Amino acid sequence: MAKSTLIALSTADAGVFSAGMRADSAQAASEVLQENMENHHIFFNDQGFHNHIVHHILSIYALGASPEEIKAAYEHDKLYQRKPFPVDENVVQAMSDKKKFEQFAGKENHYSNFLVYFQRELDAKGVGPVLNEHLFAEDGHADDLLVRMFAGFLHPLIHLGFGVEFNQPAIVAEALAEAAVHDTWIGDFLLPAEKAAGSIGKHGEKTLVQLLDEIRGNEKLVNSPHWPDGNKIRDGILKRAPDEMIKYAGQYTISPDRLEEKLAEMVNFVVYYTTTAQRPPKQIKFDFFYMHCLNCSIFLPALFSIPSLSLGSKIRLLEWKGRMDLAMYVSRASPKLLLDDVTNYKSHKAWKAVFDSVVKLEDDGHVSKMTRAVAYGEKVCKPFEGGGKGKGFMIAGDMWLNIGNMVIDSAESPEERWVRSTGFDEAWSKFENRPRQ
Numbered sequence: 001m002a003k004s005t006l007i008a009l010s011t012a013d014a015g016v017f018s019a020g021m022r023a024d025s026a027q028a029a030s031e032v033l034q035e036n037m038e039n040h041h042i043f044f045n046d047q048g049f050h051n052h053i054v055h056h057i058l059s060i061y062a063l064g065a066s067p068e069e070i071k072a073a074y075e076h077d078k079l080y081q082r083k084p085f086p087v088d089e090n091v092v093q094a095m096s097d098k099k100k101f102e103q104f105a106g107k108e109n110h111y112s113n114f115l116v117y118f119q120r121e122l123d124a125k126g127v128g129p130v131l132n133e134h135l136f137a138e139d140g141h142a143d144d145l146l147v148r149m150f151a152g153f154l155h156p157l158i159h160l161g162f163g164v165e166f167n168q169p170a171i172v173a174e175a176l177a178e179a180a181v182h183d184t185w186i187g188d189f190l191l192p193a194e195k196a197a198g199s200i201g202k203h204g205e206k207t208l209v210q211l212l213d214e215i216r217g218n219e220k221l222v223n224s225p226h227w228p229d230g231n232k233i234r235d236g237i238l239k240r241a242p243d244e245m246i247k248y249a250g251q252y253t254i255s256p257d258r259l260e261e262k263l264a265e266m267v268n269f270v271v272y273y274t275t276t277a278q279r280p281p282k283q284i285k286f287d288f289f290y291m292h293c294l295n296c297s298i299f300l301p302a303l304f305s306i307p308s309l310s311l312g313s314k315i316r317l318l319e320w321k322g323r324m325d326l327a328m329y330v331s332r333a334s335p336k337l338l339l340d341d342v343t344n345y346k347s348h349k350a351w352k353a354v355f356d357s358v359v360k361l362e363d364d365g366h367v368s369k370m371t372r373a374v375a376y377g378e379k380v381c382k383p384f385e386g387g388g389k390g391k392g393f394m395i396a397g398d399m400w401l402n403i404g405n406m407v408i409d410s411a412e413s414p415e416e417r418w419v420r421s422t423g424f425d426e427a428w429s430k431f432e433n434r435p436r437q
Helices: 023-039 053-062 067-080 087-095 098-104 108-125 127-134 140-149 152-165 169-180 187-195 208-216 234-239 242-249 256-276 288-296 297-305 311-331 352-362 366-384 398-413
Strands: none
Touching: 023 053, 023 067, 023 140, 023 169, 023 234, 053 067, 053 108, 053 152, 053 366, 067 140, 087 098, 098 108, 108 127, 108 169, 127 140, 140 152, 140 169, 140 187, 152 169, 152 288, 152 297, 169 242, 187 234, 208 242, 208 256, 208 311, 234 242, 234 311, 242 311, 242 352, 256 288, 256 297, 256 311, 256 366, 288 311, 288 366, 297 352, 352 366, 352 398, 366 398
16 A cells, blocks of 8 residues: 555556556556655756656556566666755754744755655645645745745646655655755746736636737737746746736636636647647757646646645646746747647557557656646547637647657657757757658
8 A cells, every 4th residue: 555655556546547557567666666766866966957757657657558668767767866865853853843844945955854754744644634734725834835836847746746646645745845845936926926816716718828829919028038048937037027927827817617627728728839839840849848837737637636625726726837837838939839730740650559659768757748648638628629719729639649649759750859948049950850741
């Protein structure tokens, strides 16, 4: 049985999307993830680059990977990880005091201490109560940690989604500890945007696609990120056009009676702009940063399934995610979105063949997460297809499988895998043109 210190996967916990999970693979994945938890830091270097082993292993496990494929992926991924810092029991004890907790937050050398602290919290209280206390209580402590959960291009939130989705308290503990060692600058956007909205859960008239179209007409906002900016949200948007970004983001609100539809709309939106932000005649490539918004989209339904999570907390999570998606779009220079590149793509693999290719790919988890999120998107958006742009649903029908093929074809091409900051001309300089048809 899974515990806060023991990873024990079971095919009974199939997650929100799976394709042929195997019992022997569950055992293999449990073993390598246990080794990862005990022997590796959440960052693989001192620059804050994330350990993706949990993401990679659970994604290919869900897509039907064999034990051999799981072990091969782990052996590849573990080569560049680093050891965790030793646990300081005095620090772990001190973290029970919320004021002292704050003193250790944001410091990656305390990851191991936070991990043990949250493991004990989960043992004592359970997943739902711990998440309510530390993320959703709407007090200073919870808001601080919730902001950190959205930092690092959503990596802590993705990690939390995996833990909840596969019913693994140990991975939930990792996610909370990961969030605790991230910074809080994204709160300078998320919290003012929430204030600008007026309240949580207002009826919203505008879809994310409509807001994107309005954003593209605001020259100051579109031009706020610059190519040399180290972080194009923090150093670009929030320095040169913070009020404009907050104004548009604050208009994205969700009434309680539309939660399911707005969840599907968010998924459709991030698939739409991530996949259509292309630069013909250059090769089909996907933006590394947009891809994280897409990869995260699959996990909100898992979080919404927590029995103790209030409706208000679900709405707040989704509002924050949609606002983050808007800011991420702007941060890569608001590229034109070319739907024809999706609708005209020639698919040559069914979904099963796409999954089989993904689990064999030498990957760090990004491609497998993206493929799984797109396949899930087809499922969650299907009930709302036909609404089109007016309802915020731009991806429908055969486009989903086309995108699945685009992802694996792009990943298997000999060129660099991702374009980084797709709206900038400089980002495409290293890529070749598409072959002539």
